[in-house]
Amino acid sequence: MTELQVQQTTAHWPNVQEMPFWLEKAIAWGQTDTPHTWKDISLHLKRLRDFLQQLLTEISSVSSTTETLNRLPLLGQLLGRLCWNSHVTAEGASRGLLLQCLLALYSEHPSNAVEGKANQWIQKVLCHLATDEEDGAAVVLMKHLAVPTKEYHLNVLKKMVTRIQESIGNSRCSVSSTNKGCSCGSVWAASEACVPLITCPEASPLIGALLQQQMTCIREGLSENFLGALHSAYSRCDLLLDEQAVVSLWYQSLPSLEEAVLNLLASATAAGSTPSQVEEQVSKSLLPKACAQHCSVFLVVNDIFRTVLKQTERNERVKNVFQTFTKCFFMELSRLQPQPSASLKAFFPQSPPSLLIPLFTMPSEMPQESLKNHLMWVSSSLQRLTEEEEDDEDSDSGNIRGNHKVFEAWFLLVQCAYWVHVAVQLLVTSGPEDCGPLLWLLTFYHHPTNRWHHRASQLVQAKAAWDHLYSLFSTVAHPLPADHLQSFISLLAPKPQQPSLAPSLTLNLLVNFATFGQLPQSTSAEITQKVVHQSGLQDEAARVLSSLRLRLNDRGSFANDRVHLRIEELHNTIKKQM
Structure with missing residues (x-):
């Protein structure tokens, strides 16, 4: 661009005419550091602020840094000399305007070498404004003002932070075209300027303001750096x-x-962690609150859970974390009300829609007499899904869809496992004629995948476990029927090359029969002691019992003295075996 073209292009910019004057002043102020210079700066500060304010307005109206520098070729020299003059930057308003001019010049996506070098230079100047290295002028100024060096630097930093906060606070997208100037870009530039200040405590308000800035246009956002x-x-x-x-x-x-x-997953599933410790860890985490506030955060968290669960479907610790997390998430979600929030479908887009409301309805929200029928419906709905999966096994594409649908239904059941716990408790009082659907639900929860068509075999074993417990806990006379006891214990032993039941399923049945059954407390404890001792599953049994105790405590069931005493007796019985 020729000098004539520049003059024609910038003719409507009144500040262009003043630029040489201010550059001459900046050079003079930087060459000598005398009382006369200080006085001259003081006399011109108000006029300089007015000039910088107009300059900022004009810079912000241009679409690119390249265009700005073409129109104002002396701009870089002027801003640089002013920013390095401690007498100018010590004055808060002037410093703030200089800072905003630099932020307005920063290119989010440099389109050429000029803009790239300009960005590097701006970062250097911003860092200088934040730290104000002890050059000669700064030292003289601090001595003149009788301000300690550390205090001066802290005040400078605080002022810089305040100015950037003000600049982003005023940022609003005022134009629809991205080809025109948009004040939203200052948010991105401010976040870049904040990078060197990340660990400075004084920058905390600015960091918080940047993080909570509302994003309203495609140009506005925080830098990846x-x-x-x-x-x-x-x-x-x-x-x-x-x-x-x-x-x-x-x-x-x-x-x-x-x-x-x-x-969170690593700490909550660490060896030795108890269900109560898991609940404490999850409830203290901010993740449930973040998920309640932002549906997109929940979707990411849930996807991580989904991936982990696919690899560890039998890990009861992992399942427990997911169940606890979901409970805490819904508690946080309820605290947001009556603020509008996303629908259940938005939070669980991959789950079968017909199961969302039935499974997320808490058992405490339903009459006790309706619980069994509700679970029968849930069980039959899940059975239909698995049957559709099996019917589609001959078709590869259908099988993929079927597997996905069944997995998502199971994943939802894991997150709503309180219904599984209710089913186990109801199995204690159920008879042979109506235990089938509840046992199917329990088996599906512990064995969701139908690898090698094992589901039917596992269901047979689950029914056998229930039959043995039903017989054991229906016996009044001593001694206990040894055949049922040994047969039940044998179900807990792993069987090579055979589909065996998950120990957690069998132990859950045992603990619930011992807690809610009608046998005397001592007899229930005796059965539990023999099973735990001979199977060697002391830790697993203790964890199942701890989970039951925690759930009952949440539901206020310990108002029942009988249940409380039986839980304590079982706890002591298992503890003696450890």
């Missing part, structure tokens, strides 16, 4: 964020969210 630096600092515990800032970080940074979920 900022989110990456924030994630790294938070992971190293070098950064303290308030609750809402953490939630916002997870919402905008997938690596941070994934790390938080995996850390």
Whole structure:
């Protein structure tokens, strides 16, 4: 572009005429550091602020940094000299305007070498504004003002943070075309400017403001550098964020969210963790709250759970974490009311729609006499899904769809496992004529996949386990029928090359019969002691009992002294075996 073209292009910019004057002033102010210079700066500060304000308006109206520099070729020299003059930057308003001009010049996506170099230069200047290296002018100024160096730097940093906050607070998308200037870009530039300040405590308000900034247009967003630096600092515990800032970080940074979920899973499923400890860990985590506030966060978390569960379908610790998490999630969701929230279908888009309401209806919300019929309906609905899967096995594409549908139904059942627990409890009082659907539901929960057509075989074993317990806990006279006891214990032993029942299924039946059955407390404890001792499943039995105790405590069932005493007796019995 020729000099004549530049003059024609910028003729409507009144500040172009003043630019040489201010550049000459900036050069003069930087060359000498005398009382006369300080006085001259002081006399011109108000006029300089007015000029910078007009300059900022004009920079913001241009679509690119390249175009701005073509129109104002002296702009870089002027801003650089002013930013490095401590007498100018010590004045808050001037410093803030300089900062906003730099942010407005920052290119989110540099389109050429000029914009790339401009970005590097702006980052250097911003870092200088934040730290104000102890050059000669700064030292003289601090001595003149009798301000300690550390205090001066902290004040400078706080002012810089405040100015950036103000700039993003005023950012609103005011144009529909991305080819025109948009103040939303200052959010991205501000986040880039904040990268060197991530671990500074004074920058916490700015970080929080950036994280909670409402994104309203395609040009507005936080830079990947900022989110990456924030994630790294938070992971190293070098950064303290308030609750809402953490939630916002997870919402905008997938690596941070994934790390938080995996850390929770690792700690909650660690060896030795009890159900009550898991509940405490999950309830203290901010993840359920983040999921309730942002449906997209929940979908990511649920997808991680889904992936983990596919690999560990028999891991009861993992299932317990998912169940506890879902419970905490719904508690947080209820606290958002009456604020509008996403529908159940939005949170669980892959789950069979017909099962959402029935499974997410809490047992406590239904009359006791309706629970069995409700579970019968759930069981029959799930059976239909599995039958459709088996009917489609000859078709590869159909089989994939069928497997997916059955898995999603099971995944939903795992998250709503309180219905499985109710089914186990109802099996204690059920008779041979109506236990079938409940046993099918229990077997499906513990054995969702029909590998090598084992589901029917496992259901037969589950029925055998129930039959033995039904006979044992219906016996009044001593001694206990040894055949039923030994047959039941044999079901807990692994059988090579045969589909065996999950020990957790069998132990759940045992613990529920011992807790809610009508046998004397001592007899129930004796049966439990023999089974646990001979099977060697002390830890597993203790975990099943702890889970039952926690659930009963949540439901207030310990108001029943009989249940409380039986739980304690069983706990002591199992503990003696460990």
